Amino acid sequence: MEKEIVVVTGPTASGKSATCDIIANDLNCRVINCDSKQIYRGVPILTDQPVPVRDIHKLYGYVEPTQNYSAGLWLQDVKREVQQAWDDNVLPVITGGSGMYINSLVNGISDIPAIDPEVRKTARNLLESLGNAAFYEALVARDSNAARLHHNNTHQILRAFEVLEQTGTSIFTWWERSPRIKPFENCEVLVLLPPRNKLYDKINRRFLTMMQTDAISEVKYLMSLNLPMHAPVMKAHGAPEIVQYLQGKIEFMEAVEIAQKNTRHYAKRQCTWFRTQLPCDTRFFSSQNEIIDHVLAQYASKYPKTHTQPHN
Template identity: 30%
Template sequence: MEPDSTLLKRCWFLAGPTAVGKTESSLLLAERLDAEVLSLDSMAIYREMDIGTAKPGVDEQQRVPHHLIDLIDPHEEFSTAEYVRVAWETAANVASRGKVPLFVGGTGLYLRSLLRGVFEGPDADWDYRRQLEARETEEPGILYRLLREVDPVLAARLHPNDQRRIIRGLEVHHLTGEPLSSLQQQAARLPEDRSSNVFWLHPEREWLYERIDRRVDQMIEQGLVEEVQNLLRRTPPASRTAMQGLGYKEMVDHLEGKAALEEAIEQIKTRTRQFAKRQHTWFRNLEECQEIKVTAKRSPSDLVDELLQRGDRS
C-alpha cells in the first residue's frame, strides 16, 4: 500500500539517535496532538526482544496506544517493503478513527522509505546471496568493504553488521550495475507529495554519549544477559538479522566465551555511539527533516512546545 498525499501529510514524524529521549517527548506530543504512536524502529518489530531494543514499557503503551511493535518472532525476516506496507495500513486505520499517526524512532531507512517511497528492485538472487554469505564466513567484514566500493552512499548509512541490507545492496548492484542508493533516489516521491511535519532531535554529542552509557548499564541491570540467553535457547533459533542488533551480538560473544562481560558492555557502549553518528547522517541528509536542538537544559516539554510551534496542524 502507498498512501495518498492526504494521509502522508496528516502524519507526524519524530526521529532521532538512540537514547536522545524520543519516548518521553513522543508521549507528550501524542497527548497534545491526540495521536497514536507508530514505531519507526527495525528492532522493535521482534517479540521477545524488549530490553536490548529499549522498547516502550507497559505503562508507556497504556498511556498512548503504540503500533508496529512485536510484529514477528525473532527467527522471522521482515523486509523494509513489508514494514512500509504494514505501516501505511496502520496509519490509515489510526487516521480513520480521527487520530493523528505519529511515527517515532531511529531507523533512518524506514523513515526515508515512508517519506519517499520504496524502490522494490529486482527479485532476490538466492545463489548469489549464498555466495556472499559464504564469502563473509571465510573473511568477516569483506561484504561491507565491497559495498563501500560499489555504493559508498548506502554503506555510510548502514551498520557494518547489518548483513541483510549489505547483501541486498551488493545484490542490486550485481543485477543492475547501478548503486541501490541511486535507484532509490530516482524512485523518490516528489517533494510536493511529502509531509511537512518531519523532525529529528539533534543532541549535544557529549550529553548523548553519557545517556548512551547510562542506558547500556540500565539494560544490564534489567536483565539483558538473561534475555539473550533465552533467545539462544529458543526453537527455532533467532535469525542472524535479529542477533546482529546492538547489544545482542556483543552479549552472544560474551555468552559464547569470546568476551568478558565488562568487555562486552564497553563494546556495546562504543558501537552504540558509532551507531548514533550514522543515525545523524541519515537524518541530516533527509531534506524533509527539520532539526530540533536538544541540550541538557531543555526538557521534553520544551521540545514539544517547539515541535508544535513549527509543525503544521491544519
C-alpha cells in the same frame, strides 16, 4: 480533516519514545514504530521498546526474530497503520531512528526486482563464511559504487550483493533508474538532537540498566534460535557483545564498555545522517520540551485528547 503525519526521530537514546509518550498524554494520536529492531518480538529490553506497550503503540514487537523482514514490508505495515489513524481521526506520530526506515518513509523505495530465495541464501552464507570486511571487499571488487556504503552496515552491503547477483546491475543503477514515489505528502519531520555529552551519558547509563535487567536473558533466547550473527535482530545494540560474554570470550565489564563505545559511535553516525540526508524543511530540536511544545502548539486544537479507545 487534513491528512497529516508527524515524524519524531533522532539518534539512539535521545529520548524519542519518551517524548512521544508525553505528547500522547495531551494529544489524540497514535505512536507508530520506526525502529528496525523494536519490531521484533521477545526482546523488549534489548531493543528498548515501550514498557508496557499501550493501545496507542503500533508496530512494536510483532515480527518473529527468525522472520525475513525489510523496509519495504515495514512501509506496507506503516501505510496501513497511518490510514487507520486517519480513519479514526487521530494524528499518526511515527517515531524511531532507523535511517533505512526514515528514508523509505520520506523518500519512498525504488522498484527493484524481488530477490530469489536461493540468491539470498547464497549471499548470506558467503557473508557468514567471509565476515563483513572480506565480504565488503568482494562486493566493491565487482561494483565500485559499493564503496559508498559503510563496510559495517551489514544490511546495505548484503542487499547490494543480492541485487548485483540477481540482476547483474548495481543497486545504485537501480536507484537511478527507478524514481522513488513518496508514500506520504504532508509529513513533518522533527529531529531531537540533544547535546552530545548528554546523549553519550544517556547511552552509557541505559546500557548498564539493560544489563542489570533482562537483556542477557533476551540474548540467550536469540541464541537458542540459532540465528546467524548477521541476522538483523542480532545487530541490536549490545547483542554482539552480550553473545561474546555468554560464550566466555570477554568479561562482563568488557562487554559493557565495548557496547557503550559502539553505541556512541553509531549515535554519532546517526547525527551526521540526520543533518545531511533529511528533507530541507526538517526541523531540529535540542530538547524534549522544545519538540513537545512545538507539536502541541501545532496539533492540539486539531486533535484534542479524548477517552476513545484506539483501533486494535
